[in-house]
Amino acid sequence: MLLYVHVPFCVRKCGYCAFHSGPFSRDAAEAYVEMVLREMKAWGRTLGRVAVETVYFGGGTPSLLEPGQVEDLLQSAGACFNLDADAEITLEANPDSVLRPGFLGSIRRLGVNRLSLGVQSLQDDLLAMLGRPHDGRQARRSVQAARDSGFNLSLDLIWGLPGQTLKRWMDDLAEVAALAPEHLSCYGLSLEDGTSLARQVEEGDLDLPGEETQARMYLDGTQFLESVGYAHYEISSYARPGRKSRHNQGYWAGKDYLGFGPAAVSTIGDRRWSNPVAFEEYASVVTGGGGTNEVEVLSTQMRRQEMVMLALRTAGGLDLEKFKATTGTEFPWRHPAVEQLRSSGLVRHRDGHLQLTREGMLVSNSVIEMVLGIVDRMHADTV
Numbered sequence: 001m002l003l004y005v006h007v008p009f010c011v012r013k014c015g016y017c018a019f020h021s022g023p024f025s026r027d028a029a030e031a032y033v034e035m036v037l038r039e040m041k042a043w044g045r046t047l048g049r050v051a052v053e054t055v056y057f058g059g060g061t062p063s064l065l066e067p068g069q070v071e072d073l074l075q076s077a078g079a080c081f082n083l084d085a086d087a088e089i090t091l092e093a094n095p096d097s098v099l100r101p102g103f104l105g106s107i108r109r110l111g112v113n114r115l116s117l118g119v120q121s122l123q124d125d126l127l128a129m130l131g132r133p134h135d136g137r138q139a140r141r142s143v144q145a146a147r148d149s150g151f152n153l154s155l156d157l158i159w160g161l162p163g164q165t166l167k168r169w170m171d172d173l174a175e176v177a178a179l180a181p182e183h184l185s186c187y188g189l190s191l192e193d194g195t196s197l198a199r200q201v202e203e204g205d206l207d208l209p210g211e212e213t214q215a216r217m218y219l220d221g222t223q224f225l226e227s228v229g230y231a232h233y234e235i236s237s238y239a240r241p242g243r244k245s246r247h248n249q250g251y252w253a254g255k256d257y258l259g260f261g262p263a264a265v266s267t268i269g270d271r272r273w274s275n276p277v278a279f280e281e282y283a284s285v286v287t288g289g290g291g292t293n294e295v296e297v298l299s300t301q302m303r304r305q306e307m308v309m310l311a312l313r314t315a316g317g318l319d320l321e322k323f324k325a326t327t328g329t330e331f332p333w334r335h336p337a338v339e340q341l342r343s344s345g346l347v348r349h350r351d352g353h354l355q356l357t358r359e360g361m362l363v364s365n366s367v368i369e370m371v372l373g374i375v376d377r378m379h380a381d382t383v
């Protein structure tokens with residue numbers, strides 16, 4: 001089992017962000033922690049100290065919590081569940097908030113062993129354009145501070161930004177690689193509906209780099225990271241040997257996960273549910289004061305689709321034996337659309353797996369959609 005704790009506060013909203021988060025205050029954080037502790041206890045009683053291999057504090061900005069609050073949450077996770085002695089415990093953090101005196105040393109001593117820092121860029125004008133609460137200097141200082149505190153360190157970066165050139169992206173990568181984090185997540189900018197950045201681009205106030213430049217950012221960036229020792233193991237993820245994210249790999253392998261906090265999603269077996277987004281409604285569900293989480297029962301078709309989609313995101317790809325065991329049929333290599341994907345160099349058959357090539361990963365959404373369409377039609381033909 002994987003545990004996810006959603007911490008729904010940020011000091012301010014970044015211009016590109018569509019995640020659920022609201023303004024931070026001490027009182028709101030206290031009320032939130034109290035509710036998550038109650039939620040954990042309730043699930044601990046229901047599931048009976050089930051084994052847990054990873055805990056992930058995501059958000060929002062988990063690094064706005066006080067170390068004492070992280071301690072309460074971790075102690076509760078240990079008391080309510082059977083936390084592995086070597087559990088991976090990750091906390092997402094923003095560079096500005098981890099520079100509070102003593103913060104990193106304290107959470108490291110409490111057992112947080114992996115830090116995921118939202119650096120995004122080292123360049124001040126790009127950070128300001130994104131509405132990030134930190135600048136490049138704070139980003140560099142926070143990476144050094146995380147290094148000094150002994151974390152297994154992951155950095156988030158974004159490519160494809162308005163005003164970013166290929167050279168500026170490669171400069172960021174070179175500087176970041178010299179800081180030697182164990183893991184990097186490099187995301188292509190995604191313009192989310194309703195965000196101020198999407199509006200600025202729609203209205204022509206900001207221009208995205210051209211398609212060709214964006215493709216080079218992904219392909220050249222990946223090649224560079226591989227040349228300095230990072231394995232490209234998922235569309236956006238790069239790791240030094242032995243440093244892949246265990247938590248994310250658990251999601252991609254379809255393991256059960258339990259989410260705590262407002263808007264957190266859980267999946268156990270074929271049941272999936274989301275906690276209410278609004279804190280009051282969430283608290284009402286947790287305290288039994290009314291309301292329930294809406295539970296979705298995942299159909300066989302949905303589970304099969306998800307297995308294919310998640311596996312294709314990884315460099316390892318879709319295990320064709322597992323595919324056959326799940327669907328009862330061989331993967332349709334002779335299907336004309338599969339032939340087309342292969343001859344275009346977007347997918348390949350290697351070591352018993354269907355894999356997206358690097359070029360396929362660049363356009364992963366459309367390739368995965370095509371494969372899912374083929375699998376669904378194939379299934380419809382056999383029932």
Ligand code: SF4
Pocket residue numbers: 009010012013014017018019021059060061094118
């Ligand atoms: S800090 Fe992260 S979660 Fe908060 S608004 Fe910015 S991108 Fe979104």
